[in-house]
Amino acid sequence: MTRLQIGLKSGSKAIGASLWSGVKGVVTTPVNEVKKKGAIGLLTGTMKGVSGLVVKPAIGVLDFFSESTNGIKNSTQSAFGLRSAVNKNVAYEEGSDG
Numbered sequence: 001m002t003r004l005q006i007g008l009k010s011g012s013k014a015i016g017a018s019l020w021s022g023v024k025g026v027v028t029t030p031v032n033e034v035k036k037k038g039a040i041g042l043l044t045g046t047m048k049g050v051s052g053l054v055v056k057p058a059i060g061v062l063d064f065f066s067e068s069t070n071g072i073k074n075s076t077q078s079a080f081g082l083r084s085a086v087n088k089n090v091a092y093e094e095g096s097d098g
Contacts, residue, residue, distance in 0.1 A: 003074035003075045003078055004074075004075040005071070006074075007069070007071015007074065007075075008067070008071055010067040010071070011065070011066070011067030011071075012064065014060055014064055015057070015060035015061060015064040016060070018059050018061075019060055021052070021056050022053045022054070022055070022056035023053065025049045025053065025056065026049040026052070027049070028049075029045045029046075029048045029049035030045030030046045030048075030049055031045070033045025
């Protein structure tokens with residue numbers, strides 16, 4: 001399996017987990033809130049659950065792109081024999097602007 005494929009697989013898992021978490025939260029969050037706060041917990045739990053249904057999949061999409069681009073980065077670095085595209089520990093000796 002190539003590094004790109006690993007990144008895509010990891011990103012796909014992230015989006016799947018986020019989607020499932022959002023769907024599951026629509027049910028579990030109101031139930032948990034009712035246990036904690038009683039009747040008012042139904043309202044707050046429902047609002048939290050519905051917002052999670054929107055937010056969690058969006059986070060999953062961002063995770064997918066993040067993991068996929070990491071796979072692309074790792075593939076290109078591997079192809080060119082590079083360890084890191086950005087080495088933060090490099091000290092600029094000559095011509096440094098500070």
